[in-house]
Amino acid sequence: MHKNRGSVYYGDYLQLGKLLDSQLPLSRKYADVNNGECHDETLFIVVHQVYELWFKQIIHDLNSILKTFSQTFVPESELSSxxxxxxxxxKIQGLLIGQFDVLETMTPMDFLEFRDLLIPASGFQSAQFREIEIKLGLNTSDRQHVDREFFLGRLNEVDRNKLMELESVPSLLKLVEEWLERVPFTNMKNFNFWEEYQKSVEAILHDDEVIIEQNNAHLSEKAKNIQLENLALTRTTFKSLFDVNAHNELIKNKERTLSQKAILNALFIMLYRDESMLALPFQVLTAMMDIDENFTTWRYRHALLAQRMLGTKIGTGGSSGHQYLKRAADNNRVFVDLFNLSTFLIPRSRLPAIPTDVKKQLNFNV
Ligand code: HEM
Known part of the structure; x- marks a missing residue:
């Protein structure tokens, strides 16, 4: 218990004076030329401010996660945190997605009453949103369809410098890649897991080939050949896991991000998630996918909101509006490699058994 250091007053502690005095509708400021204050501009401001407060909390938690992964050894107890x-x-992302419902009680006509007063300001300039993106692992240079200059040019100097500086600090994606590379369990004395795994995959693909060849009496020769071609593609995809050149080619083409070692170790965690010592690393990987998916859901929801409010009009920040936002939702993903690992999952019944002595050697405190 902390010693009582004097009386605390609710409004002072929460700085409500500042907080509740921070909604300043432009339509009030320009009421004389704008036919009076627009009722819904207060809602517009409050909703944006609430988003920014939640962004602040996300950054606060993200900073602590980044600190944990910055260590060269991550104790298991810190992984649970x-x-x-x-x-x-x-949970916060759930609120961020749900909050659009409140904003959508404002109709497009009501928005139009004050929209022009906002130009050229836009959520495009939310420095905290960009900070979250960069800290997760989405650098401005990774962005598709947006000229880096266009993007950075819309920020003021302070925000631009801060964000560019952040880009030189390792992101969560980078730190987790290094953490995965340090995971020691896939190549141990007397047990080369990947050799065993490849044998299982080969057997599964062979079974698939037999099914296509023999059990598809109703299929035409052409349909069979298409299936066999698809199977050959699956084989190539599996090979790319183990062939460092193929892997590096995928990285060069921006089809993969993580190093081969990190991907293989992440796959091992996914495959053997039922082992108690892999439970936490599995939860970490799953949570990162959830967060990526929630941001994508937020982006689609926001793109729909923009379409509902603007139709095909351009945004106040000068982008093509709905079109730009939809493309950003499709492309601005961070942990896609983890999603794509599902390609390489095989049924539990075909997993190579881990020898008991190997299980004992395993030390998952990485
Ligand atoms: C009437 C409501 C809204 C409309 C019509 C709208 C529209 C747009 C448009 C058209 C863009 C693209 C950039 C531009 O040309 O301006 C944009 C970007 C953005 N908006 Fe909104 N927005 C609305 C509400 C919000 C809210 C409540 C937030 C919460 C903070 C928000 C956050 C963002 C962010 C972060 C971006 C950048 C997205 C990216 O580049 O991937 N917007 N908005």
Whole structure:
């Protein structure tokens, strides 16, 4: 218990004077030329401010997660705290997605009453939103369809410098990649897991080939050949896991991000998630996918909101509006490699058994 250091007053502690005095509708300021204050501009401001407050909390939790992963050794006890912080971020994201419902009680006509007063300001300039993106692992240079200059040019100097500086600090994606690379369990004395795994995959693909060849009496020769071609593609995809050149080619083409070692170790965690010592690393990877998915859902929801409010009009920040936002939702993903690991999952019954002595050697405190 902390010693009582004097009386605390609710409004002072929460700085409500500042907080509640921070809604200043432009339509009030320009009421004389704008036919009076627009009732819904207060809602517009409050909703944006609430978003920014939640962004602040996300950054606060993200900073703590980044600190944990910055260590060269991440103790298991700290991993549970990471999982707990990820769960909080996920809950907040739920609110962020749900909050659009409140904003959509404002009709497009009501928005039009004050929209022009906002130009050229836009959520495009939300420095905290960009900070979250960058800290997760989405650098401005990774962005598709947006000229970096266009993007950075819309920020003031302070925000621009801060964000560019953040880009030089390792992101969550980078730190988790390094953490995954340090995971020691896939190549141990007397047990080369990947050799065993490849044998299982080969057997599964062979079974598939037999099914296509023999059990598809109703299929035409052409349809069979298409299926066999697809199977050959699956084989190539599996090979790319183990062929460092193929892997590097995918990285060069921006089809993969994580290093081969990190991907293989992440796959091992996914495959053997039922082992108690892999439960926490599995929860970490799952939480990162959840967060990526929630941001994508937020982006689609926001793109729909923009379409509902603007139709095909351009945004106040000068982008193509709904079209730009939809493309950003499709492309601005961070942990896609983890989603794509599902390609390489195989049924539990075909998993190579981990020898008991190997299980004992495993030390998952990485
Ligand atoms: C009437 C409501 C809204 C409309 C019509 C709208 C529209 C747009 C448009 C058209 C853009 C693209 C950039 C531009 O040309 O301006 C944009 C970007 C953005 N908006 Fe909104 N927005 C609305 C509400 C919000 C709210 C409540 C937030 C919460 C903070 C928000 C956050 C953002 C962010 C972060 C971006 C950048 C997205 C990216 O580049 O991926 N917007 N908005």
């Amino acid at each position: 990471v999982v707990q912080k990820f769960s909080r971020i996920k």
